[in-house]
Amino acid sequence: MKKMLLALLLITTIAFSAFAQGDAEQAKFPTKPITITIPVSAGGGTDLLVRAMSGPLKDLLGQPVNVVNKPGAGAAIGFAAGASDKADGYSVTSMLAELLTVTQVADVNFSYQSFIPVCNVNSEYATITVRADAPYNTIPEFIAYAKAHPGEVSFGNSGVGGIWHFISAAVASEMGIEVTHVPFEGGGTAVTALAGGHVDAVCVTPQEVEVQVKAGRAKVLAVLAPERHFSLPDVPTATELGYPNLVFTIFRGFGVPLGTPENVVKTLSDAFETVLNSPEITKFMEEKHYTKDFKTGADFGAQMAREEKIYADMAVQLGLKK
Amino acid sequence: MIVEVLQNVFSWQVLLAIFAGVSAGIAIGAMPGLTSTMGIALLMPLTFKFEPQVGMMLLIGEFVGGIYGGSITAILINTPGTSSAAATTLDGFPMTKRGEAGRALGISTIASATGGMISGLMLVFIAPTLASMALKFSAPETFALAFFGISIISSISANSLTKGLISGLLGLMVSLIGMDNISGYSRFTFGSIFLMNGLSFIPVLVGLFAMSQCLTSVEELMVNNSIDTKSLKRAKISMKDFLKILPTAIRAGITGTFIGIVPGAGGDISAFVSYDMEKRLSKHPELFGTGIPEGIAAPEASNNGTTGGALIPLLTLGIPGDSNTAVLLGALMMYNLTPGPQLFVENAVTVKTLFVGFFIANFVMLTLGLSNVKNFVKIVNIPKQVLVPIVMVLCVIGSFAINTNFDDVIVMFVAGIVGYVLSKGGFPLSPIVLALILGPMAEGNFRRSLVMSHGSYSIFFTRPIAATFIFIALISLFWPIIKTAVKQIKQARMSK
Numbered sequence: 051m052k053k054m055l056l057a058l059l060l061i062t063t064i065a066f067s068a069f070a071q072g073d074a075e076q077a078k079f080p081t082k083p084i085t086i087t088i089p090v091s092a093g094g095g096t097d098l099l100v101r102a103m104s105g106p107l108k109d110l111l112g113q114p115v116n117v118v119n120k121p122g123a124g125a126a127i128g129f130a131a132g133a134s135d136k137a138d139g140y141s142v143t144s145m146l147a148e149l150l151t152v153t154q155v156a157d158v159n160f161s162y163q164s165f166i167p168v169c170n171v172n173s174e175y176a177t178i179t180v181r182a183d184a185p186y187n188t189i190p191e192f193i194a195y196a197k198a199h200p201g202e203v204s205f206g207n208s209g210v211g212g213i214w215h216f217i218s219a220a221v222a223s224e225m226g227i228e229v230t231h232v233p234f235e236g237g238g239t240a241v242t243a244l245a246g247g248h249v250d251a252v253c254v255t256p257q258e259v260e261v262q263v264k265a266g267r268a269k270v271l272a273v274l275a276p277e278r279h280f281s282l283p284d285v286p287t288a289t290e291l292g293y294p295n296l297v298f299t300i301f302r303g304f305g306v307p308l309g310t311p312e313n314v315v316k317t318l319s320d321a322f323e324t325v326l327n328s329p330e331i332t333k334f335m336e337e338k339h340y341t342k343d344f345k346t347g348a349d350f351g352a353q354m355a356r357e358e359k360i361y362a363d364m365a366v367q368l369g370l371k372k
Numbered sequence: 373m374i375v376e377v378l379q380n381v382f383s384w385q386v387l388l389a390i391f392a393g394v395s396a397g398i399a400i401g402a403m404p405g406l407t408s409t410m411g412i413a414l415l416m417p418l419t420f421k422f423e424p425q426v427g428m429m430l431l432i433g434e435f436v437g438g439i440y441g442g443s444i445t446a447i448l449i450n451t452p453g454t455s456s457a458a459a460t461t462l463d464g465f466p467m468t469k470r471g472e473a474g475r476a477l478g479i480s481t482i483a484s485a486t487g488g489m490i491s492g493l494m495l496v497f498i499a500p501t502l503a504s505m506a507l508k509f510s511a512p513e514t515f516a517l518a519f520f521g522i523s524i525i526s527s528i529s530a531n532s533l534t535k536g537l538i539s540g541l542l543g544l545m546v547s548l549i550g551m552d553n554i555s556g557y558s559r560f561t562f563g564s565i566f567l568m569n570g571l572s573f574i575p576v577l578v579g580l581f582a583m584s585q586c587l588t589s590v591e592e593l594m595v596n597n598s599i600d601t602k603s604l605k606r607a608k609i610s611m612k613d614f615l616k617i618l619p620t621a622i623r624a625g626i627t628g629t630f631i632g633i634v635p636g637a638g639g640d641i642s643a644f645v646s647y648d649m650e651k652r653l654s655k656h657p658e659l660f661g662t663g664i665p666e667g668i669a670a671p672e673a674s675n676n677g678t679t680g681g682a683l684i685p686l687l688t689l690g691i692p693g694d695s696n697t698a699v700l701l702g703a704l705m706m707y708n709l710t711p712g713p714q715l716f717v718e719n720a721v722t723v724k725t726l727f728v729g730f731f732i733a734n735f736v737m738l739t740l741g742l743s744n745v746k747n748f749v750k751i752v753n754i755p756k757q758v759l760v761p762i763v764m765v766l767c768v769i770g771s772f773a774i775n776t777n778f779d780d781v782i783v784m785f786v787a788g789i790v791g792y793v794l795s796k797g798g799f800p801l802s803p804i805v806l807a808l809i810l811g812p813m814a815e816g817n818f819r820r821s822l823v824m825s826h827g828s829y830s831i832f833f834t835r836p837i838a839a840t841f842i843f844i845a846l847i848s849l850f851w852p853i854i855k856t857a858v859k860q861i862k863q864a865r866m867s868k
Contacts, residue, residue, distance in 0.1 A: 092416075095702075126568060127565055210556035238698065265714070
């Protein structure tokens with residue numbers, strides 16, 4: 051018993067001493083472990099991708115890469131923590147599309163401009179998915195039905211001010227239809243409600259509705275992407291249907307706090323690109339249906355600036371602006 | 373096919389995965405703050421290099437063991453390792469205080485395994501029939517279930533109903549903190565981003581139970597100024613105990629399975645519901661809370677019943693029944709095992725392997741639990757001076773680990789002090805936990821229902837499942853009043 055206690059005590063001491071490490075010099079990068087903050091919980095799509103990348107990243111940079119989840123408040127907690135981290139390149143934050151929406155509805159002290167975009171690695175796109183037994187099979191039929199029944203068509207989303215709320219609101223406004231938005235605790239629960247026939251439509255990624263589409267409980271009417279989705283080759287894009295504004299990127303990239311030295315950002319960006327194109331990660335992403343989409347920091351920043359504007363307008367329209 | 377399945381299950385990789393998963397689950401579940409959901413999420417990336425059945429069995433074993441593990445510390449030191457075990461403290465700890473820790477652990481182990489096996493049987497034989505139930509559950513039904521759950525506060529309020537209701541109300545008020553999901557409005561956050569998320573449930577639970585128990589122990593040490601040398605009776609579970617808890621465990625296992633199927637409701641809710649049900653069915657309801665076998669068996673069989681129950685909609689519909697299976701859904705997708713009816717056709721062997729593996733996991737849990745009762749009980753023998761600091765360190769680690777956020781540690785300490793003061797004043801702590809779990813569920817789904825019905829309250833009474841639950845809840849709320857009224861009428865007639 052005594053031995054066990056001693057061991058416990060030792061472990062605790064070692065664990066705490068890790069926090070006490072001093073600052074290392076910065077000329078060479080990296081010379082100490084890098085921490086990637088994920089603002090969503092462990093086990094989700096973002097978490098799995100970042101954890102998969104952290105292994106090869108460690109081998110490439112020669113330093114341990116720690117992955118830390120700081121979920122909560124629509125990812126605001128993790129972004130806030132990441133934005134206030136030290137700007138030395140050892141604190142990297144996983145930048146997600148929520149960064150552009152949570153700032154519209156919540157009183158937070160950060161925005162997408164609190165980070166230097168390092169690069170984008172993966173992009174998913176939304177769909178318009180409806181119940182399989184719905185009386186419409188195409189977007190024009192859907193619009194005609196919604197116009198004949200104003201306010202009756204319900205869209206499930208992942209919470210007021212969440213990304214799917216914004217996107218379904220944009221869909222309704224572009225198509226000129228009146229719908230009811232029903233907020234759920236997350237995208238998954240909204241899809242469950244669609245499968246059970248409790249809401250009429252959801253705007254989530256093809257991955258999230260895959261199970262229900264295969265089971266014949268849901269059908270996808272359109273994808274809100276620049277081009278058709280590989281898993282749904284027969285489903286048109288909104289652009290093809292005459293709605294070029296309906297393109298929203300559910301991006302997954304990386305950022306560092308403002309003030310991080312330029313050469314450090316470059317080193318990180320190169321490292322992420324190399325890892326992304328490694329056979330190991332390429333295979334991982336293909337098998338798990340992630341769409342690889344490398345964008346440089348500059349391109350990534352420009353894309354965020356464009357989409358942020360749309361979300362900001364949307365927030366005013368929806369009366370969510372704080 | 374049977375040969376193939378058996379070959380799969382009895383390969384050393386799968387057996388090792390089950391054993392490792394269950395052991396890890398028990399250890400993680402027993403530690404305050406570390407939950408089975410977290411265990412599954414953290415183990416998941418490690419399993420991708422394995423064969424699907426090996427990886428899935430590791431995770432399912434972890435799930436099964438984690439739900440059971442929480443009861444060990446709940447019984448021994450009044451500190452539920454997971455929220456599912458919060459109801460187990462009601463009778464588990466009083467039995468330990470009588471010196472019968474071994475008996476309590478034996479009961480909880482056998483009840484857990486019974487509950488798990490029952491849910492397994494239902495999973496194998498009537499999964500598709502039951503699965504459609506999950507689809508019928510939407511906002512109004514979930515609200516009705518939560519409303520029914522809240523009415524249970526009256527039956528877990530120990531001695532004073534008033535104090536129980538005050539505790540429950542406190543829990544409901546705390547659950548209001550944070551950004552409201554329906555209107556996007558921040559409530560009681562005082563501009564803090566941390567509070568926007570609401571108080572995390574685990575740190576509050578750990579503080580209320582574990583930390584406040586530590587404070588109570590410290591006080592006992594200061595007052596008595598002597599080492600606690602409570603002698604342990606060599607109590608073991610007897611055949612009589614087993615026969616006594618068997619009907620309870622079977623009923624609770626079935627209830628647990630059904631609640632497991634309901635999306636969004638897990639082991640914590642089902643444990644309380646079964647406890648309440650057994651108390652109402654019992655011939656001696658007043659003994660509940662004093663450390664009786666049924667009071668331990670009901671919540672334990674019920675929370676392990678949710679394991680199989682939650683797997684039913686997961687495998688047949690791709691709908692997770694609770695937070696654990698939400699992570700498991702991610703794992704299934706990673707293995708390209710797309711849940712749904714096709715899964716049972718295309719991957720029949722894998723599915724059957726999981727089914728058989730699920731029973732083995734429960735058997736491993738039973739064996740590990742029973743053979744280690746002696747070792748677990750030693751925790752009670754550790755002098756308080758040594759045990760309390762260790763538990764305190766675990767409290768800090770557990771609350772920090774859940775979101776890697778130090779603010780959660782502060783929440784845990786505050787909850788600990790509040791819990792200590794409340795229990796000094798004779799306020800029961802379980803109603804706070806129940807209200808914290810059910811408050812947001814009731815509120816969110818109530819308002820969501822009204823959005824769906826465009827503001828019409830009829831949605832709660834025109835849908836059969838919702839109406840039934842609301843009816844049961846109303847009866848259970850007003851039962852004491854009805855009972856006394858009936859008695860009075862009878863007495864009046866007698867006196868005539």
